[in-house]
Amino acid sequence: MRWLGLDYDEGPDIGGPYGPYVQSERIEYYRAAAEQMLAQGDAYECWCSSERMDAVRAEQTRLKQPPKYDGRCREVQAQAEARREAEADGRSCVVRFKTPLAGSVTLHDAIYGESTFDLATIDDFVMLKSDGFPTYHLAYIVDDEMMKITHVLRGNEWISSAPRHLLIYKALGFEPPVLAHLPLVLGADGAKLAKRHGATSVFEYRDAGYLPEAMFNFLGLLGWSLDDKTEIISREQFIEHFTLDRIVKNPAVFNVEKLTWMNGMYIREMPLDSLVDVFTQALERDLPASVARPIDRALVGRIAPLIRERIKLLTEVVEYCDFFFADELHYVREDLLGKAFKDRADDAKSALARVGTVADGVSVWSHDALEAALRALADELAVKAGDLFSLVRVAVTGRRVTPPLFESMEILGKDRCLARLRAAADSL
């Protein structure tokens, strides 16, 4: 959440007026709520063993009946018996909600509208576990009430549990908050992106070179839209325009391709200064250990404008500019010769030598002076400019795909360029 820039006003790490914020320190509140429902007859202790529960469920499944607690401990008699067995085994009990056998509850959802659930389909669910900890159902309700929460926005997978929650609110005498269930985000396979996996995968996206701003923008537009055309929208605009009524009801498939495009947009639009920070970090991480640290931020500042529109992911930075930081290049003969000089190594070699002298003679070491000089040379050599440039490109950078050649040479500096031109020629 922090990486995405999603901040919160209260929490275990920052405190707040309604603490404590750690569940284990709030046990007494959950206990008290359970006691209250026990006293009111809205809940009861269940002493059934997990073995019995498994057996009951197995039987129900076999009979193709919906698996649910059979309510044995609802009966005082049976409960007492179960209790004796449990105590003999040294087991403790759970507290279950005593769901009315008939009737219905109606959920008023801010997004999905009204839906009515038949209580007969809801079993006596556990609120307090045998270790004394509450289940989510009880915990969030007690916490939200005490913390004065007005809106609960959560994934759609909770909609089935909502009637239970309504039951608890009522039993405890709480006014339910606004409940809004959000459509799920599905993976490319169409299945729910599990929360447990999601937590790790946010960092996987970070490590894969995505910017938190792009991720935020992309995620914000899954299931919600500002209008019929806005794709790039800032955090501030989201805050200003976000409304529940523009949330769609259907699940969205997480489309990485679009995220990647969006990331490229953010890289291109980002203020240069921040971009340099981000690029520098990426290089600190991705450049080989042989490159001395810290990375020269000023140098990155000169390179950044050249590569910002060429990459979509931060992980691509290194492959576009490692040659600025490397001492020695390793040439792949095939790359160096390219199509134009294939089988003409001698010509390439002499061309490279000529490029060296011409470059050496350039009055100012600037990209346009270099370009003018090398274009003239290409004419003189009766070689296509593009072909000559490709040769020089690989000689100077070691790569076939690079930022603009002459700008790169300008940044690299005369000495290193001339040295590389020689090294390339020698390698042939």
Added chain:
RNA sequence: GGCGCCAUCGUCUAGAGGCCCAGGACGCCGCCCUUUCAAGGCGGAGAUCGCGGGUUCGAAUCCCGCUGGCGCUACCA
């Protein structure tokens, strides 16, 4: 199996009875620009609005049924 939710281009979406023989974006294809790669510009293919019935002068938009997808069905959240 039970209960529930949902249903517009491959994907994200606009659309709340006539403006829609459906608009935008990603991706894809082509052209232009060009020293590579991108970016950018222009253009194109791509949805009988899941299917079938209604209601209406008129339906992607309202109603019903079907089908499909997904979710829940734990002493997990």
